[in-house]
Amino acid sequence: MAAQKNTSMVRARRILFGLAALLALMEFVDAFFIEAPFFGIAYSIVVAAAAAWLFRTTSRWPAILLGLLAAFELFAVIAIYPHSANPPATWRLALSGLVTAAVMLAAAITAWPRPRVA
Numbered sequence: 001m002a003a004q005k006n007t008s009m010v011r012a013r014r015i016l017f018g019l020a021a022l023l024a025l026m027e028f029v030d031a032f033f034i035e036a037p038f039f040g041i042a043y044s045i046v047v048a049a050a051a052a053w054l055f056r057t058t059s060r061w062p063a064i065l066l067g068l069l070a071a072f073e074l075f076a077v078i079a080i081y082p083h084s085a086n087p088p089a090t091w092r093l094a095l096s097g098l099v100t101a102a103v104m105l106a107a108a109i110t111a112w113p114r115p116r117v118a
Contacts, residue, residue: 009110013054013063016106020051020066023073023099030096035086043073060111067107074100 024047031040047069054062077097081088 012106012110016063016066016103016110017051017055019099019103019106020047020054023070023103024048024051026096026099027073030088030092033088035084043069054110060113063107063111067104067111070100070103070107074104 024044027040027044027047031037031044034040047066050062050065050069054066074097077093077100081093087093
């Protein structure tokens with residue numbers, strides 16, 4: 001039973017790592033199409049660093065950090081980007097929103113405290 005929980009946890013962490021890497025790549029590419037590319041590149045580097053941290057450790061903190069970063073990005077996708085002077089295409093907003101929502105969900109599943117098995 002404990003091995004099955006451990007396997008599902010590893011699977012959830014791998015999914016979160018893949019989604020976070022995808023988000024970092026999308027943000028890096030998108031940085032060249034926004035008004036302030038420095039912030040997009042910096043955000044993609046922070047997300048990539050958090051994904052690397054997640055890959056290298058079993059701690060919950062990288063998952064929590066990725067969830068917070070994704071929440072910030074989802075807020076920006078919904079409230080800030082559509083109303084900017086040069087708004088991105090609707091398909092880019094939708095794709096970014098879907099990926100960030102998936103990262104938030106995977107981060108919540110990964111970071112959720114599990115009962116300790118004696």
